Amino acid sequence: MTRYITPLREGGSLPAIVEADDEFMYVLKFRGAGQGIKVLIAELIVGEIARALGFRVPEIVFATLDKAFGRTEPDEEIQDLLRASEGLNLALHYLSGAITFDPVVTTLDATLASQIVWLDSLVMNVDRTARNTNMLMWKKELWLIDHGAALYFHHSWNNWEEQAKRPFPQIKDHVLLPLATELEAVNAEFNTILSPGRIKAILSAIPDSWLTGVESPFETAEEHRQAYARLLETRLAHSETFVKGADHARKALI
Structure with missing residues (x-):
């Protein structure tokens, strides 16, 4: 910089x-x-x-x-x-000239809305609400930003194995939930894309220096990295659980 x-x-x-x-x-x-x-x-x-x-x-x-x-x-x-x-x-x-996504101004189709809701359920992203959508419109296209609030229990790693198998209750506040009527179809498609090899490749980009030190409950960077892999693989293996949870929350809004 x-x-x-x-x-x-x-x-x-x-x-x-x-x-x-x-x-x-x-x-x-x-x-x-x-x-x-x-x-x-x-x-x-x-x-x-x-x-x-x-x-x-x-x-x-x-x-x-x-x-x-x-x-x-x-x-x-x-x-x-x-x-x-x-x-x-x-x-x-930096997306110069981008504007904050406004669901009143821009309506997304059910497939795209379902895809975003599925992603945020997988990674437990608490920060895609009507108050703060964390989406931008840039050159007439939708962009996703600001995912630092996701994976929130990695701040302590307490009981993460059990939490990884559960629905994501905060999805009830998701700005796109009312439109997410295609979650089952998205679940089938996205599970085939996020293979263990793909997840491993993504996690390999995390610098070792970020995975060690006083903030880490793990002895080595590789042990820490493997915890993220198991977390995500467990979430994917139980994706039907968070999909049903999201669909239940959507129907409760109607």
């Missing part, structure tokens, strides 16, 4: 628009913010799962911050954040 442009203060973790040495602009997510590296891991895993399933997701890149970055920034809160984020961070290509 070569230039700090402006903070995105609507984000709780205070991400920023920055310019990189490739002269493109990115939305930078900081390792020193709020929930720390776990948010970056969720952003990476879920963003690449979404891409594998055919959704439009901004390009995800790694971004290294050195001590000189943002030195002229006058805001003390931002300076503290930058100091706490020296090293490897995550950034997403």
